[in-house]
Amino acid sequence: MIWDRSAENLKYPEEIRNKTFQETIHKESWIIEGVQYSAWTMESFIQSDMIIILNPSVYIRDYRIIKRFIKSRTGIEPWNYKQSIGNLIKMIVQWNHGYQLEKLLEVTNAFQHKRYIVRNRQETLKILQDHFLVGQEKS
Structure with missing residues (x-):
């Protein structure tokens, strides 16, 4: 988007x-991925x-950022913007180590009943499985 x-x-x-964005959230089924939690995404x-909310260890996020940087710089993966050492430092220092989970929790506080914080894929899959099993039982 x-x-x-x-x-x-x-x-x-x-x-x-x-x-x-508006077209997407008014469809019957959708998934939005990203770290945007400003006014335009509140809906x-x-x-x-x-x-x-995916919240793996900061060091796992560092590793993934560096890995993605290398893959995009070598042409293995496409990128959305020009990758530079400056961008890498900004991603690690400002975006990753400066990430404020508390701010996101504050923004989503009114939605605690449907908010889940997970650290890894297994936790995510368990939540999704439980959610869809409960949904099937109601049908």
Whole structure:
């Protein structure tokens, strides 16, 4: 919704991003992935059935950021924007080590009944399995 993949370092204009976002959250089924929790994404928290917050260890996130950086720089994976050492440092120091889970919890506090915080894939799969099994029992 944010990156226009037709060119390097190109974001969609806010009007297009917001239109795509609204179209997505008004579909019967959808998943939105990302770290955006500002005003333009608030409606997704309201409309969602579940909010899953992935919160692995900061060192696991560092490893994944570095791994993705290497893969994008070597051409193994595509990227949304020009990858540079400056971007890598910003991702690790500002975005990862500066990540404020407390801020996200505050933003989603009204949705505690459907909010889950997980550290790994196994916890995520367990929550999804439990959610869908309960949903099937109600049918």
